[in-house]
Amino acid sequence: MKFDLSEEQRLLTESVERLMLDSYGFGDRRKYGGEVPGFSEAMWERYAELGLLALPFSQEYGGFSGGPIETMIVMEAFGKSLILEPYLATVVLAGGLLRRGGNEAQKTELIPLIVNGRAKLAFAYAEPQSRYDLFHVETQAKKQGTFWALSGVKTLVLHGNVAGKIIVSARTAGGTREKNGIGLFLVDVHAPGLTRRPFLTQDGLRGAEIALENVRVDESNLIGDPEGAFPVISRVADEAVTALCAEAVGCFTKMQAITLGYLKTREQFGTKIGSFQVLQHRAVDMLVELEQSRSMTLYAAMMVGEDNAIERERAVSAAKVQIGRSSKAIGHQSIQLHGGIGMTMEYSIGHYFKRVVMIDTLFGDADHYLRRLAALGGLRSESIN
Amino acid sequence: MDLMFTEGDRAFREEVRRFLSDNTIPEIRQKLAEGLELSKDEIAAGTRNLYKKGVPTWPQEYGGTGWTLVQQYIFEEEVRAFPALVKLGMGQDLVGPVIYTFGNLAQKQYYLPRIANATDWWCQGFSEPGAGSDLASLKTRAVRHGDHYVVDGQKIWTSSAHYADWIFCLVRTNPDVKKQQGISFLLIDIKSPGVTVRPIHLINGSHEVSEVFFDNVHVPVENLVGEENKGWSYAKYLLNNERFGDAGVGISKERMRRALELAAQTYVGGERLVDQPSFREKVAELEVQLKALEITQLRAIANASKQQQGVQDPASSILKLRGSEVEQAAAELLMVVMGPNALPYTPDEELGSRNEPPILPRWAAKIAPTYFDSRAASIYSGSSEIQKNIIAKAILGL
Incomplete structure (x- = not known):
């Protein structure tokens, strides 16, 4: 049992943290958010140069063969800076689907483009009525000769506004809420019949709603089994949730540091407010949440590679419950401890608060994952063996 | 980074399991499983068996096993699960390490073997009626007269004092300096003339803690640990x-196991409680918290070597509070x-003699007392509020 990072992981941590420190302060973020795609293309290039876009892919496609721990390291650093770039959408989600579900030709063509920063992708999984159920798919895919024709509406497509290609989940067979009968299709955003409505998210990121009307997709752009994509979707969602947990831990770390800094400088009643016991105890409550979140994220990162789906899903669900609860706890405390300044757009803390609350809603909030964990039989109290 | 135990650790766990089934007195195991109180002789016999290979937490040179922190953790976890004797005692856990770290050679040679083989039973004389959370304001006086100290005062909340042979005490040896700087650490034979132990009965009906009175008690100066006023x-x-x-990960795990076992035999509205979604969610919520605590404990163990070099570890700081x-x-x-x-x-x-509902296991009778008793967990050994004060200062720098 060891919690220390390997030499390579330490180097990765140092290089991504240095990049964030040099180029991604709160002022930089505000500037990048005002640029045309809603993030910094220059930073995206830096990620490519540093190999961050290559992280989870195998070496034969130009990747670094990193695992969940490497992704955790990068996402935690990204969380500290509240990055705006489509890393989750492109590398973790779409990249994950290609990595786990794509055929040789698809991987050979697309992964090198992701790695060198030339392709941005997105994953359209949500629909107006799906809420947190990835198997709730109404969008239809009908086979017509060598083509598939896709029709339906996909909502909440993370960074769908900038993706050149979007991977769409669509129903090829069965009823709306069946796990079987779902396929994944790689759709070009310029394909006739596809329209997208971009939007800004609460936390300053971007997304899009996609409408598909008889959009023709070539057989070569079908990813994996046309009726059996759900296990791949579910697995990649677990990886994305683990990555989001790590991003949240980065946010929490920064929220705690910013709030502590404020307690140590702000004066009222002729003294630093951090000298008041009530506020000290609230700050300790934040630390407890942060450390528990860190522990559960480590747990998820170590379990998400597990092939046993039940064990994996239990661990990931448990971590998302912790992160969701802590998002509110740390978010509320950090705003309260700041007082009025914490409510302003010009100050950073509120932006972290918004991000962690939105992370709670992605793929399933704490209540959703608690129900899922309970349905899976809970964590049970056996020891880790 | 690897959360999994190594091959060696797993083999060690198997060895511990074998050791426990070979060395635990069946009556003690039974009593522990049912939550019954053990007599002093049973505790002593159980401890002697448990420590056949040495005291788990001590270095080898003092009669310890020399185990790593991971091995100690595994041992403790297995002991609780078995269950073997869980009360590791204040001699082994508290005063032993003080004696081998700060004591002189004669003290090490006399006391440590007697603790290790459970000859002497120790209790802790820290809290006083006027010194609870504000421990340093303690008033029990020790005045030196030639080759002995004369001790007068009162201690309270003293666990196992009624079983103890010795009590280690914080006493005031200098009343004229800052309160932390006039305190000494004294080892006192509890059978010395002038020592009176009076039981305190707790709300769950148990007698676990006592008041200890010192009236003109003579204590040899060689019983002072380290330096006076340090x-x-x-x-x-x-x-x-x-x-x-x-x-307390082991305690909580055991409670969770029992809750599930009992919920599987409990029917609400004609349906097993354990199958009801609202109950399962309640369980899952707690399981998440327990897992987070367990991983935090393991992180603290992994960081312990750094901590020994003086680096403050936030993970270990929250264990008592959260636990x-x-x-x-x-x-x-x-x-x-x-x-x-x-x-x-x-x-x-009266257990077994009354007309218990037949469906419940015998230990179920202890659930309410255990619950009442559990309120003490956030009070003893530094209340949660004191823990927060300490963390705010030591870790957060407030």
């Missing part, structure tokens, strides 16, 4: 050890499962 730093060392080991909350929540969950059956109060000697 006792506060030894006490802080001791309290750090106490809190480090206090996440007591989880223990309490688990006790509360057991109460939920018991529902109306928690009502009858059954003293140990």
